[in-house]
Amino acid sequence: xxxxxxRRGYETPFLTAISIMAYRQVKRFLRMRARMVMALIxxxxxxxxxxxxxxxTLRGPMARQVLGGLSYLEFLAPGVAMMTVFxxxxxxxxxxxxxxxxxxxxxxxxxxxxRKAIILGRALGDSLVAIAQGLVTFAIACALAGRxxxxxxxxxxxxxxxxxxxxxSLGIAIGSLVTSMEAFQLIVNLISMPTIFLSGTxxxxxxxxxxxxxxxxxxxxxxxxxxxxxxxxxxALIPLWLDMxxxxxxxxxxxxxxxxxxxxxxxx
Amino acid sequence: xxxxxxAEGLTKVFGDLVAVDHVSFRVREGExxxxxxxxxxGKTTTINMLITLLKPTEGEAWVAGFSVLKEPGEVRKRIGVxxxxxxxxxxxxxxxxxxxxxxxxxxxxxxLKNRIKRALELVELERWADTVVMNYSGGMMRRxxxxxxxxxxxxxxxxxxxxxxxxxxxxxxxxxxxxxxxxDEGITIFITTHYxxxxxxxxxxxxxxxxxxxxxxxxxxxxxxxxxxxxxxxKLPRAGGASLLAxxxxxxxxxxxxxxxxxxxxxxxxEDAPTAIPALFEEAAKLGLTISEVSYRMPxxxxxxxxLTGRGLRDEEAGPLEWMxxxxxxxxxxxxx
Numbered sequence: 001x002x003x004x005x006x007r008r009g010y011e012t013p014f015l016t017a018i019s020i021m022a023y024r025q026v027k028r029f030l031r032m033r034a035r036m037v038m039a040l041i042x043x044x045x046x047x048x049x050x051x052x053x054x055x056x057t058l059r060g061p062m063a064r065q066v067l068g069g070l071s072y073l074e075f076l077a078p079g080v081a082m083m084t085v086f087x088x089x090x091x092x093x094x095x096x097x098x099x100x101x102x103x104x105x106x107x108x109x110x111x112x113x114x115r116k117a118i119i120l121g122r123a124l125g126d127s128l129v130a131i132a133q134g135l136v137t138f139a140i141a142c143a144l145a146g147r148x149x150x151x152x153x154x155x156x157x158x159x160x161x162x163x164x165x166x167x168x169s170l171g172i173a174i175g176s177l178v179t180s181m182e183a184f185q186l187i188v189n190l191i192s193m194p195t196i197f198l199s200g201t202x203x204x205x206x207x208x209x210x211x212x213x214x215x216x217x218x219x220x221x222x223x224x225x226x227x228x229x230x231x232x233x234x235x236a237l238i239p240l241w242l243d244m245x246x247x248x249x250x251x252x253x254x255x256x257x258x259x260x261x262x263x264x265x266x267x268x
Numbered sequence: 269x270x271x272x273x274x275a276e277g278l279t280k281v282f283g284d285l286v287a288v289d290h291v292s293f294r295v296r297e298g299e300x301x302x303x304x305x306x307x308x309x310g311k312t313t314t315i316n317m318l319i320t321l322l323k324p325t326e327g328e329a330w331v332a333g334f335s336v337l338k339e340p341g342e343v344r345k346r347i348g349v350x351x352x353x354x355x356x357x358x359x360x361x362x363x364x365x366x367x368x369x370x371x372x373x374x375x376x377x378x379x380l381k382n383r384i385k386r387a388l389e390l391v392e393l394e395r396w397a398d399t400v401v402m403n404y405s406g407g408m409m410r411r412x413x414x415x416x417x418x419x420x421x422x423x424x425x426x427x428x429x430x431x432x433x434x435x436x437x438x439x440x441x442x443x444x445x446x447x448x449x450x451x452d453e454g455i456t457i458f459i460t461t462h463y464x465x466x467x468x469x470x471x472x473x474x475x476x477x478x479x480x481x482x483x484x485x486x487x488x489x490x491x492x493x494x495x496x497x498x499x500x501x502x503k504l505p506r507a508g509g510a511s512l513l514a515x516x517x518x519x520x521x522x523x524x525x526x527x528x529x530x531x532x533x534x535x536x537x538x539e540d541a542p543t544a545i546p547a548l549f550e551e552a553a554k555l556g557l558t559i560s561e562v563s564y565r566m567p568x569x570x571x572x573x574x575x576l577t578g579r580g581l582r583d584e585e586a587g588p589l590e591w592m593x594x595x596x597x598x599x600x601x602x603x604x605x
Contacts, residue, residue, distance in 0.1 A: 012374040020371035024357065024364075031359045031400065103355035110319060111372040112345045 012113035021108075021121025022128065025095065029129045036133075039088050043080045043137040047144050050202065051076045067204055068235030075235055077141035078156070078228035079201030082163060085134035086195070086221050089164040090188060092126035093171025096262070097184050116259045119172060123255060126171075127164035134160045147233065155231035155240070162247035163224030169254035170220075173261035199225050205237060220250045272297050272424055272456040273318065277327035280313050285593070287313040289480035290327065295424075295458060295473075300450055302471035303460040304569060306579070308593040310480040311460035312352060315428050318458070319349050332423045348417030348455075352428040354409045356401045362388070362412050363397040366419060373420045380419070387415035391445055407438035414445055418453070425449065427459040431466060439463075443470050464569035476573060479593070483576050488569060495524075495567045495575055498541035502534045502548060503561035510534050516551045527574060535574060537567075 029035065055072040067075045099105040108118055138156070142148050171188070178184045196202070198212065199221035205213055216222045227243035230236040236243075273295035280288040288310040295301040303311045316322035318329055320340035328335060334342040356365050363384060370380040388394045391411035401409065410430060417425055430446065431439040447470070449455050461467055467474045468488045475485040484491055504510050514526040514534055522544055524537045538544040541564045552559050574580055 012372055016371060016374055020368055023371075024360070024368050027364060028357065028359050099357075102358060103351060103353045104357050105355075106321070106351055107355035107369070108372070110321065110344055110347075110349055111369075112341060112374075113372050 012111065012117070014114055014117045017111075017113035017117035018121035018124060021118050022125030025092070025122055025125025026128055028095070029126075039084060039133050040136060040140075042087065043084045044140065046080050046083065046202070047073070047076065047141050051080070051141075051144065066207060068206070068229075070233055070235050071145065073141075073145035074147055074233045075204065075229075076202065077138060077145045077147075078232045079199075079225050080141050081134045081138035081156075082160070082199075082221065082225045082228050083196055083201050084137040085130045085160050085164050085224070086167055086199075087192065088133045089126055089130035089167040090171045090192065092122075092130070092168050093173070093175035093188075094181065094184055095122070095126075096172055096175030097178065097181050100179075101181070115263050119169075119259045119262045120255065123165055123168040123172060123258065126168040127161060130164040130168065131157060131160045134164075149232045152231035156228055159224055159227035159231055159244065159247065162244065162251045163221065163227075166220050166224075166247065166251040166254045169251070169258035173254070173258040176258070176261040176265040195219055195221050198222065200237075201225050204235070220247070220254075223247050223250070270297050271295065272299075273301070273329070273331050273458060275314075275318070275327070275329040278314065278317055278324050278329055279326035280310075280317060280322060281325040286480050288317070288324075291477070291480070291482055292327075293475055293482060293485060295456060297456055298450065298454055299472045300446070300457045300459065300470055302467040302474045303458070303477050304462065304464065304467040304471075304474050304573070305460075305477035306462055309462075309477045311462075311477060312428055313480075314477075315349075315426050315458070315460060319347060319426055320344055346423045348420065348422035348425045350410070350413045350417055350425070350427045350430055352432060354413065356409060356412060356416075358402040359400065361398050361400055362393055362404070365401060365412065366416055369416045370419045375419065383419050384415075387418045390418065390448070391415045405438075407434050407441070410434065410438075410442055411445065414442075414449075418449070421453075422455060425455050425457045427457065429460055429462070431461070431463065439466070446470060464573070468569050474569065476569070476576065478573070478577050484572065491569060491572045492567045495537055495571060498538055498544075498564055499567050499571045500536045500538055500541055500545060500548065501529075501561075501563045501565075502536060502559055503532070504534075504552075504557060505560045506557070507532065509555075509557045512555055513548075513552055513557055516555055517548065520547075520551060522547050522551065525575065527578060530580075535571070537571075537575060 051073050058067065058072040063072065064070065174187055175184055178187065198216040199219050200216060205216055223238070223243045223246045226236045226238050227240055227247065230240040230243065271294045276292050278288055278291045279286070291314060303314065305311055313322065317324045318331055318336060320336050320343050324337070328337055330336070331343045332346040336343050366384045366387065367380065370383065375383065388397055391414055393408060393411055393415065396404065396408060401412065404412065427446070431442050434442065446457060450457055459470065471488065473485065473487050474491060475482045476491070477483070502513070504513065510528055510532060514528060517523050517536060518526055522538065524539065527535045529535055536548070545562060545564065549559060570580060
């Protein structure tokens, strides 16, 4: 392209590598309309069929008391929004498996960019996508619940970001270690179902048996959902600052774990 | 240093399998150097060691003056690679693929935009820049990958089976692009192939590789000349006649070498075909054999490979052993990645 005199070695700045990988993940998501639609249909199904179904049962002062002074739809809305963030971000690790399958991973690995930057970029890009999905879901959920709280929005976004970052990283770690899409899906499905129930997205943990409460304290999503409740309509179990501290620590640990897993899986 | 690639005793062992066995060679600046051999010969494994994706079990190599063992980062900055399987993001457009690559290599935005434009022009894909790669043909994907490697102005380009699975027309077009790269950009090019025409037409020098070892190295001309002047193919109607004739021809000193082929033909390596052909008929007549078909051609690299290994280069002529080997290497590569 240029004269030989211009030739030099290339080294990618850390931030450039992060931003370009994030760009790629977002672009790729925008191209896959089907994934976008699917990611919105699931929470809608929860809100409409599950939420509306139960909200006519869980009426009256007793139910309100159990739900921390909220209607069932108000209780469900932040939970379903976080469920979307969780689902989108956790499943995003599948792209590592696809990239290996279709060869794009090799293209990334020969580049003179830090692998940590590559992973962080992927995680950030997928997190952005997950937050966007979560916010759209939340808007729909609020419309159904008939209540809005715009003041808590920045805090909600922050909680979504930490939750997304933790779960994209976990997804990337799993995607790096398995060798097939089937294995990835199996593991993700196995983890997703209990996570969604135990994190208190659809029922209040306050009334759950002690052992279940203890178990849910081990699940990252619990803190995300709880933080989302604090940030919006209330009804949280744990103080917001504690939620955020736990989420931050988890996100950091999982980012490091994913970088390790990715490096281990790709070193010759 | 005028040798852009230097390999010394490069060896890769996967478990029990020696995929590459003490391979040494040098590639000069501005040269198109080819690795010719059947599937499973160790071509891709060699490339993977040179581009720092695989650690050699033994031996050492230098690319663009840097050791692949000690300075893999420096090597990576100076090379471009087109892998055997496409490594494009199929959900993005051609332009986006190039953009991501360029940014990944730290080229700044405005400069990159110019380079992408030129690279796309060079491989004549400007019109397809905004089409999602999923809709490209195989040849277009290869061209896009070539364009992509050019963005960072590499000193050495590694092309692993660049025309695998492409139709002859598309293949010829890819050759033109590769030629142009060497001519106009002065890039040193290392290619692997199992198409002998590709090695013959495109490469300045060729190393013939089989079972992980280099068995001959030189210009296509030198390699073909080493066979003598020609190869005569003889077909006999009766089975068993071929071996009788082969024996008689060898005893009469008519041929340098006689090789029976899978399809029952004989490949007879001779110094001077025009005088050898009548003599062959005489020998056949003496034995009471009839020859049903004779053909003669200038030797090709296929013949060189046949002479050296007793096997043809194409897949269908590879024995079960070669096939197993190719499968084993592919599996090991995945596991050791």
